[in-house]
Amino acid sequence: MAGVDESRLSCLSRRAWSLAAARLGLVLLVLLGWELGTRSGFIDPFYFSTPSRVLVTVIEWAHEGLLFGNLAVTLGQATTGFIVGTLLGIVLGFSFAANPCIDAVLQPFITILNALPRIAFAPLIILWFGLGFLSKVVIVVSLVFFVVFFNTYRGFKEINPTIIKNARLLGATKAQMMLHIYLPATLAWTFASLRVSVGFAIIAAVLGEYIGASAGIGHMIDNAQANFDATGVMAGLLVLTVTVALLDALLSVIERRYSLRGSR
């Protein structure tokens, strides 16, 4: 038995390796085509830049001290907004679900607010909260909050009614129900929403910086675009993509560890 399992496992890991190699190969192929295309004149580097120039620009930014300072600004805004939005979403989602009265009165307004195109509100938010840190945080919160709110709410409502009946029959107190049933059931759903909202948080912060800011990766991209500097725009996008990919990988590791004990 053990021998069979082992060989299957190694076969799986071999497949994982060749899959990774195939993906890497595809990326290299595209980059090579792009580079050769610009060198041979098929692609206009003024509009499309070249992979080597983008890479050089990112390295230059790092040397000049632009990269990490601006990245820190963007990540700071995204993280603050993410934390505030998540906490608000959990607290309000939980209270709405637990109090049918609040829920009945306010639920339609939450739904309408969620339906509003909040991105279109970004210029107004900049107007109200200024060009600095605060306005970006508010934009991030406005996106993250709703994702977390609706997931938390749903998590509460989707609890298996048999679990509740059983606990009540055995004589569980309100506090015991909250601590052992409602809270863990709800948080499992909240957790599932966090990966989505991390991406949203970065997008929202960068968007705020496009519209009006004096620092941040979004601000750098906006500057480059104003100077018709395609390489600068691409370099900014590269930095953002790598950042989001790293954060996502980190969260997926945490999520996998957590969901092992969660629902099937």
Add this chain to the structure above:
Amino acid sequence: MSEPLVQIENAVKRFKTPAKGILSVLDGLSIAFAKGEFVCLLGPSGCGKSTLLNAIAGQERLDAGEIRIGGTTKPIAGESLRVAMVWQSDSLLPWKTAQANVEFSLLVSGIKGNQRQQRALKWLQAVGLQGFEAYYPAQLSEGMRQRVSLAAALSIEPDLLLMDEPFGALDVYTKLQIEKEVVRLWEAMDATIIMVTHDVQEAVALADRVIMLTARPTTVAFETRIDLPRPRDLDRIYGDPRFHTKVSELWQALTNPG
């Protein structure tokens, strides 16, 4: 028979139907369950067996009539008389291990902290789950999850144990194994068990008394005492001619009512 543990008198329960009609599920049903008795309720699907069980558990309100448990109609949770239930569907907390699930039912029943772990381990072992204490429900098979539910229900040492088709979804072999545990464990304690089932053989093999219910509105169609000797060995009982006589008697009553 002394004072019954559970007495149902003139129970009435009606539901509104989507077509604005009224569906009468229980209409003046009366049954008494003696202390320490193992009773199986048999009956056609949708005849209100689960409704009745939920009403005994205090999770469903009757429209008329009353249910007295231990001589009182008051809500039953408390130290004086412990009630537990094994439900038709999963009642385990998916975020707690098997052991933590049993400990949870001990906790909410007011069992002191230092006893909980010891009792949880003891009852998990009693239902044949030693070695699986640290498993989460999603990692266990359906049969094992029902065993955990059973351990959780028995661990509080209930005076009254309600079971709503607890083994209905299990395969025949798994079912027999769990039935054996139930009989063995029940014979060693003095709990009253009321169990709803669809399975005539299961009812005869386990119970002291089988009550056959009619279709809606539910009344008692027929009841019979199962005088097979205790302690029962389920492996042997399925070969006993008296067992088969009882089963065919009940099948007759089920297929030719009136």
